[in-house]
Amino acid sequence: MAIITIAAFVAFVILRQSSDFSLSSFEPYTYLLSQGIINTIYVSIISLLGSLVLGFILYLLSISKVKYFNALTDVFTEIIYGTPLLVLIIIMAFVIGPAFGTFNRNAMGFTALIVYMAPYMKNVYKSAFSSISEEQYMAMDLFGFTPYQRYRYIIIPQVIRILMPPLMNNFSMIIKGSALLNVLSYTELFYAVKVVTSQTFAFVEGYILMWVFYLMITIPLSQATKYIEKKWSL
Amino acid sequence: MKIEIKNVSHTYDVEVLNNLNLNLTKYKSVAIIGVSGSGKSTLIRMMSGLEKPTSGEILINNYDVRDDAYKKKIGFVFQSHNLFPHLSLKRNITLVLEKTRGFEKAEAEAIALKNLSLLHLEDQVNKLPKNVSGGQAQRASIARALSMDPDIIFLDEPTSSLDPILTHEVLKAIEELRDLGKEFILVTHVMSFARAFADYVIFMSEGRIIEQGPPTILDHPQTRELIEFMEKVR
Numbered sequence: 001m002a003i004i005t006i007a008a009f010v011a012f013v014i015l016r017q018s019s020d021f022s023l024s025s026f027e028p029y030t031y032l033l034s035q036g037i038i039n040t041i042y043v044s045i046i047s048l049l050g051s052l053v054l055g056f057i058l059y060l061l062s063i064s065k066v067k068y069f070n071a072l073t074d075v076f077t078e079i080i081y082g083t084p085l086l087v088l089i090i091i092m093a094f095v096i097g098p099a100f101g102t103f104n105r106n107a108m109g110f111t112a113l114i115v116y117m118a119p120y121m122k123n124v125y126k127s128a129f130s131s132i133s134e135e136q137y138m139a140m141d142l143f144g145f146t147p148y149q150r151y152r153y154i155i156i157p158q159v160i161r162i163l164m165p166p167l168m169n170n171f172s173m174i175i176k177g178s179a180l181l182n183v184l185s186y187t188e189l190f191y192a193v194k195v196v197t198s199q200t201f202a203f204v205e206g207y208i209l210m211w212v213f214y215l216m217i218t219i220p221l222s223q224a225t226k227y228i229e230k231k232w233s234l
Numbered sequence: 235m236k237i238e239i240k241n242v243s244h245t246y247d248v249e250v251l252n253n254l255n256l257n258l259t260k261y262k263s264v265a266i267i268g269v270s271g272s273g274k275s276t277l278i279r280m281m282s283g284l285e286k287p288t289s290g291e292i293l294i295n296n297y298d299v300r301d302d303a304y305k306k307k308i309g310f311v312f313q314s315h316n317l318f319p320h321l322s323l324k325r326n327i328t329l330v331l332e333k334t335r336g337f338e339k340a341e342a343e344a345i346a347l348k349n350l351s352l353l354h355l356e357d358q359v360n361k362l363p364k365n366v367s368g369g370q371a372q373r374a375s376i377a378r379a380l381s382m383d384p385d386i387i388f389l390d391e392p393t394s395s396l397d398p399i400l401t402h403e404v405l406k407a408i409e410e411l412r413d414l415g416k417e418f419i420l421v422t423h424v425m426s427f428a429r430a431f432a433d434y435v436i437f438m439s440e441g442r443i444i445e446q447g448p449p450t451i452l453d454h455p456q457t458r459e460l461i462e463f464m465e466k467v468r
Binding site for chain 2: 136139144
């Protein structure tokens with residue numbers, strides 16, 4: 001019922017457009033559009049992996065006994081939380097990148113996404129690891145598990161279950177955030193559609209198509225997240 | 235069982251145990267009672283080697299409780315069941331047996347099933363801890379402790395997180411274990427259980443042992459502290 005309501009709304013919006021709705025003008029550009037989709041997925045996966053690593057480093061620094069490292073992660077997190085992603089992408093590509101002698105704007109755009117997501121990933125790690133109680137560590141100690149066995153059989157299997165749902169939410173955030181890379185003329189989905197519509201003038205169709213493409217990626221992802229959350233909860 | 239506690243003191247932020255001394259030789263089941271914050275849980279954790287005292291020495295059955303060899307001789311049942319939440323009741327036992335006690339898979343499985351049946355859990359063996367009742371989880375935790383074939387089983391308020399009906403169910407299961415030839419050291423709030431199950435009772439208040447002796451001391455308290463305590467728990 002809810003889906004029908006939304007479908008009705010979409011149909012209404014499409015019918016209200018002044019021009020006829022036709023996707024035929026996009027046919028010559030299928031290669032560019034599919035390139036856009038592939039690049040969106042590509043950049044999202046790179047950013048996911050990158051932010052997983054950087055987030056883990058941040059997590060380690062945040063639990064370090066060295067006060068300086070704790071403070072450093074706090075300051076970094078505060079700055080990132082206060083910065084819009086679009087601003088961060090532009091600062092990375094046009095200010096920080098050149099300062100380090102790199103003019104590869106795409107790479108700096110990827111880096112911006114990674115840096116932006118890292119504090120969120122840090123929080124995911126934090127909640128996952130803190131969910132293993134002190135008593136469980138005592139039990140592992142009592143039974144005499146080796147450090148390897150603790151991680152292999154007790155800690156990591158639990159952490160992954162707790163980690164997965166928020167991780168997939170973050171992945172969805174990355175996919176959506178990657179649309180902003182169009183300001184660097186990186187050929188992800190948003191940019192590809194922008195280029196195509198500037199030539200076909202079928203703006204309405206192009207924007208709707210783009211929207212549908214994003215939803216085609218993100219909705220299955222969030223459904224999978226819900227499934228895993230239910231299946232794996234402890 | 236032989237218990238020697240020599241000048242044991244312990245401090246977290248405040249003093250929890252104050253120069254405890256105890257020398258017992260012939261008892262098979264020792265109950266520690268007292269109000270919350272009297273230091274009884276700290277004491278049982280130290281007697282099991284889970285926590286180390288700030289000063290002093292504890293020997294049980296001639297083992298220094300800090301020895302690794304001692305850990306193989308004891309089982310510990312925590313306040314809340316403390317099963318590994320991602321493993322089935324059966325796997326909670328077989329994992330420990332296989333990885334830390336060197337049992338083959340089939341042997342471990344046989345031991346696990348035997349002990350789970352002993353605690354009337356034969357129908358629940360493949361369920362996760364979250365899918366059984368608190369009483370069943372606590373009984374599984376007792377089965378896990380038993381499966382390590384310990385000489386001594388420690389029970390740290392095994393029913394404190396359970397309602398009266400489940401408390402009865404768990405205590406009844408523990409009473410059934412009396413004939414297994416194991417020794418018990420337990421902390422409990424349930425005086426009827428201490429009377430029926432223990433052959434020696436230690437009453438603690440504010441980090442000291444105030445009274446000790448056979449369970450009959452509960453019927454004829456000598457000190458102001460125990461008189462007040464017995465009035466409250468009656």
